[in-house]
Amino acid sequence: xxxLFGPLVGLFFAVALLWSFGNxxxxxxxxxxxxxxxxxxxxHPKEVKFSFDGPFGTFDKAQLQRGFKVxxxxxxxxxxxxxxxxxxxxxxxxxxxxxxxxxKNWGNKAQTFDPKTGDRGDRPNLxxxxxxxxxxxxxxxxxxxxxxxxxxxxxxxxxxxxxTGYVDQAGYKNEEGVELLKKFPDAKTPDGxxxxxxxxxxxxxxxxxxxxxxxxAYNDGTQSTVDQMAMDVSAFLTWTAEPKLDKRKxxxxxxxxxxxxxxxxxxxxxxxxWADKH
Amino acid sequence: xxxxxxxxxATMTGANNGEGVRRRDFINIAAxxxxxVGGLAALYPLISQMAPSADVLAESSTEIDISAIAxxxxxxxxxxxxxVFIRNLTPEEIKAADGVDVASLRDPQTLEQRTTAGKTxxxxxxxxxxxxxxxxxxxxxxxxxxxxxxxxxxxxGSVYDTAARIRKGPAPKNLEVPPHEFSxxxxxxxx
Amino acid sequence: MSxxxxxxxxxxxxxxxxxxxxxxxxxxxxxxxxxGYPVPRNLNYMWNFGVLAGFALVLQIVTGVVLxxxxxxxxxxxxxxxxxxxxxxNWGWMLRYAHxxxxxxxFIVVYTHIFRGxxxxxxxxxxxMIWLLGVVIFLLMMATAFMGYVLPWxxxxxxxxxxxxxxxxxxxxxxxPLQEWLLGGFAPDNAALNxxxxxxxxxxxxxxxxxxxxxxxxxxxxxxxPTGVEVKQESDTVPFHPYYTAKDGFGLGxxxxxxxxxxxxxxxxxxxxxxxxxxxxxxxxxHIVPEWYFWPFYAILRAFTSDFxxxxxxxxxxxxxxxxxxxxxxxxxxDTSPVRSGHYRPLFRKFFYLLVVDVLVxxxxxxxxxxxxxxxxxQIASMYYFLHFLVxxxxxxxxxxxAPLPFSITEAVLGKDxxxxxxxxxxxVA
Numbered sequence: 001x002x003x004l005f006g007p008l009v010g011l012f013f014a015v016a017l018l019w020s021f022g023n024x025x026x027x028x029x030x031x032x033x034x035x036x037x038x039x040x041x042x043x044h045p046k047e048v049k050f051s052f053d054g055p056f057g058t059f060d061k062a063q064l065q066r067g068f069k070v071x072x073x074x075x076x077x078x079x080x081x082x083x084x085x086x087x088x089x090x091x092x093x094x095x096x097x098x099x100x101x102x103x104k105n106w107g108n109k110a111q112t113f114d115p116k117t118g119d120r121g122d123r124p125n126l127x128x129x130x131x132x133x134x135x136x137x138x139x140x141x142x143x144x145x146x147x148x149x150x151x152x153x154x155x156x157x158x159x160x161x162x163x164t165g166y167v168d169q170a171g172y173k174n175e176e177g178v179e180l181l182k183k184f185p186d187a188k189t190p191d192g193x194x195x196x197x198x199x200x201x202x203x204x205x206x207x208x209x210x211x212x213x214x215x216x217a218y219n220d221g222t223q224s225t226v227d228q229m230a231m232d233v234s235a236f237l238t239w240t241a242e243p244k245l246d247k248r249k250x251x252x253x254x255x256x257x258x259x260x261x262x263x264x265x266x267x268x269x270x271x272x273x274w275a276d277k278h
Numbered sequence: 279x280x281x282x283x284x285x286x287x288a289t290m291t292g293a294n295n296g297e298g299v300r301r302r303d304f305i306n307i308a309a310x311x312x313x314x315v316g317g318l319a320a321l322y323p324l325i326s327q328m329a330p331s332a333d334v335l336a337e338s339s340t341e342i343d344i345s346a347i348a349x350x351x352x353x354x355x356x357x358x359x360x361x362v363f364i365r366n367l368t369p370e371e372i373k374a375a376d377g378v379d380v381a382s383l384r385d386p387q388t389l390e391q392r393t394t395a396g397k398t399x400x401x402x403x404x405x406x407x408x409x410x411x412x413x414x415x416x417x418x419x420x421x422x423x424x425x426x427x428x429x430x431x432x433x434x435g436s437v438y439d440t441a442a443r444i445r446k447g448p449a450p451k452n453l454e455v456p457p458h459e460f461s462x463x464x465x466x467x468x469x
Numbered sequence: 470m471s472x473x474x475x476x477x478x479x480x481x482x483x484x485x486x487x488x489x490x491x492x493x494x495x496x497x498x499x500x501x502x503x504x505g506y507p508v509p510r511n512l513n514y515m516w517n518f519g520v521l522a523g524f525a526l527v528l529q530i531v532t533g534v535v536l537x538x539x540x541x542x543x544x545x546x547x548x549x550x551x552x553x554x555x556x557x558x559n560w561g562w563m564l565r566y567a568h569x570x571x572x573x574x575x576f577i578v579v580y581t582h583i584f585r586g587x588x589x590x591x592x593x594x595x596x597x598m599i600w601l602l603g604v605v606i607f608l609l610m611m612a613t614a615f616m617g618y619v620l621p622w623x624x625x626x627x628x629x630x631x632x633x634x635x636x637x638x639x640x641x642x643x644x645x646p647l648q649e650w651l652l653g654g655f656a657p658d659n660a661a662l663n664x665x666x667x668x669x670x671x672x673x674x675x676x677x678x679x680x681x682x683x684x685x686x687x688x689x690x691x692x693x694x695p696t697g698v699e700v701k702q703e704s705d706t707v708p709f710h711p712y713y714t715a716k717d718g719f720g721l722g723x724x725x726x727x728x729x730x731x732x733x734x735x736x737x738x739x740x741x742x743x744x745x746x747x748x749x750x751x752x753x754x755x756h757i758v759p760e761w762y763f764w765p766f767y768a769i770l771r772a773f774t775s776d777f778x779x780x781x782x783x784x785x786x787x788x789x790x791x792x793x794x795x796x797x798x799x800x801x802x803x804d805t806s807p808v809r810s811g812h813y814r815p816l817f818r819k820f821f822y823l824l825v826v827d828v829l830v831x832x833x834x835x836x837x838x839x840x841x842x843x844x845x846x847x848q849i850a851s852m853y854y855f856l857h858f859l860v861x862x863x864x865x866x867x868x869x870x871x872a873p874l875p876f877s878i879t880e881a882v883l884g885k886d887x888x889x890x891x892x893x894x895x896x897x898v899a
Contacts, residue, residue, distance in 0.1 A: 009855075010855045010860045013789055013792065017772055020774045024774055151746045256726065260726065273716075
């Protein structure tokens with residue numbers, strides 16, 4: 001029975017697939033899908049190096065502090081950071097008093113609700129509070145930034161490229177020298193959106209947030225060029241997405257070392273046991 | 279030379295004598311020991327994950343406004359998800375507490391040891407019976423305060439006096455005094 | 470069952486003797502994975518993967534039970550509770566990465582185990598029941614893994630749940646009501662999340678139960694081996710302990726090295742960035758794909774792009790995807806060659822390697838976006854997949870001339886077997 005029906009079923013699926021294949025091939029030949037503007041003009045993130053790259057990389061706390069300042073002065077106007085608590089900032093090298101002050105002076109306050117009166121109010125943030133929500137009434141929905149570095153292909157490199165990748169769409173050419181608006185006149189960025197070839201569909205609602213050198217005044221003497229600010233905030237957002245990165249790698253090396261030793265021993269033991277059987 | 283060669287051969291082929299056996303045993307024992315140590319080490323995160331997490335440990339210290347508590351009254355506040363009794367003692371209650379022979383108590387402590395100097399009228403204790411953790415009565419309006427005028431735990435009948443010291447019943451200790459300090463005359467910070 | 474020369478359990482420790490007389494559990498273990506279980510002496514490293522799969526299951530159960538202590542199966546807080554595990558719970562980041570990558574390792578090991586079965590025809594008589602139970606385990610694993618992936622309630626979780634339950638809507642008449650019944654709603658929601666959590670917790674223990682049956686069935690004929698020649702004599706076997714415990718210990722070391730390298734240095738390599746975006750029922754990610762271990766089947770699902778006869782393309786895809794696994798149930802009867810091992814089947818061997826390449830191609834296409842040339846490639850690859858099992862295998866097994874088999878395992882290992890001279894030379898086809 002199996003040997004009778006098996007091949008029949010197999011041929012049935014094969015013929016159905018051939019039919020799909022034929023139809024697909026016919027369609028592809030008669031009405032090929034034209035390449036889209038996104039396909040031809042979307043750019044992969046720039047290759048930049050971060051201190052936390054690779055298996056030995058760790059966060060640079062001074063950079064994280066600078067990046068936090070960029071977040072605080074620029075990003076936090078529209079973007080929340082709800083998975084992160086103020087207390088977590090001790091990992092950036094701030095002491096408890098500093099964290100307390102940061103929390104207390106944070107622009108958005110923690111929201112309160114009095115169940116007796118039904119009154120809503122606010123109070124200064126405490127170190128144990130998470131970063132408060134941010135409400136944005138303009139166009140677009142600014143995503144929460146806590147996990148942005150892990151939720152985008154390319155992570156920190158993507159964030160850096162996006163922040164430094166705004167260009168004038170008029171006359172924009174890709175690497176092959178094709179001019180976008182000549183090839184795709186319909187792809188003109190609509191009003192209220194901004195052109196950025198590093199963004200998946202080329203147009204995003206966020207205007208370039210980092211526009212001039214010195215926009216954020218750094219405390220540690222680092223020159224706050226646009227590129228530097230973009231690097232620093234990308235590093236900071238990698239930390240918010242993966243705060244245990246340092247601990248993970250620090251734990252990983254001894255674990256791998258131990259396992260390697262154990263595996264070598266296990267191999268020698270196995271060879272001992274089998275010595276008389278080969 | 280020949281002897282060495284035969285030992286080496288014994289090691290290689292596993293003849294059941296001498297040096298070779300001991301070295302093989304050593305490797306096998308070492309391999310099994312590594313497995314054991316590794317297994318035990320892997321238990322550590324599995325056990326430690328059940329301990330309080332970082333957000334729970336980041337107990338925000340609680341600040342409480344005590345300006346509205348009249349002498350003789352008490353309020354319940356919350357600290358570490360547990361009730362805290364803040365009681366404004368009357369002079370009579372302080373006198374009653376001071377009048378007890380400390381040596382006769384189950385958990386000898388004076389009222390002064392349990393309060394801040396100069397603010398002996400502010401008795402701040404956990405609202406958690408030291409017997410098995412019920413919330414004693416006596417802090418709320420109209421609740422029974424027990425025969426010593428302090429707190430009374432209805433679960434198993436522990437009775438505390440006006441300094442919240444255990445006087446009767448099964449509880450072993452006085453109600454615990456949480457770490458606290460007065461930020462001002464009207465605000466106390468617990469934790 | 471056992472071979473007549475199997476060691477008998479003789480406890481030397483009085484306590485073990487006391488226990489064994491009252492509850493013969495020590496004897497049971499001794500005969501199952503101890504010195505009382507004779508195993509062919511010529512097993513290669515491909516035979517390590519059964520034990521590794523068992524280990525991976527235990528790993529998943531241990532880390533999973535622990536994660537369930539912190540996870541909250543509610544659509545409002547599920548995503549945040551996972552982040553709570555990653556940030557605040559002691560070692561929570563490690564436990565979650567261990568569980569997520571443990572699933573990948575489990576599938577790597579099980580796929581290797583299955584393809585070992587293909588190559589050495591481990592499904593052939595008298596081992597059909599082991600094979601059938603194995604396919605059941607694989608189906609249960611797929612269900613468990615799918616429901617587990619829904620739990621973090623990210624974008625891929627949500628849309629995965631929607632798409633996979635949408636498969637059932639392809640069934641004529643009852644499809645849509647069935648999908649709504651599975652989800653407890655019109656789209657994935659709190660009801661779906663809760664039942665997936667419940668089942669995700671339950672199914673691993675069902676898998677454990679079927680594994681016990683799988684291993685029980687294995688102990689009836691004993692393990693197969695790379696020659697495919699059955700055990701004939703004591704010199705063909707060695708006791709499981711210490712020989713294969715030692716070998717499995719070494720294999721476990723390699724497994725753990727790869728696994729820990731993933732967990733500690735590339736924990737998100739096999740995951741998808743979109744699942745770090747909270748579920749949003751109003752916006753589908755640009756490129757939705759399941760986890761990598763479903764890619765070959767996902768490619769088969771997507772390969773059907775045209776209605777065929779009176780059957781809609783959607784239904785064809787679903788039928789084919791399920792058939793791609795169900796066909797494994799019939800393998801023992803599709804492959805009729807009397808020779809088991811691929812080492813002695815020159816023609817079969819070529820097609821086997823072609824199947825390996827084919828499944829890898831399907832996997833690649835399944836992970837790629839649904840556009841050309843991937844769709845056409847997956848159509849060709851799916852065609853080969855079905856033809857391989859349903860047409861090529863039966864034909865090859867009847868036309869192929871196998872290479873001569875060794876007389877015994879002993880002969881295969883040592884190059885000679887004094888018993889062989891007593892028996893006539895083994896015919897090529899038994």
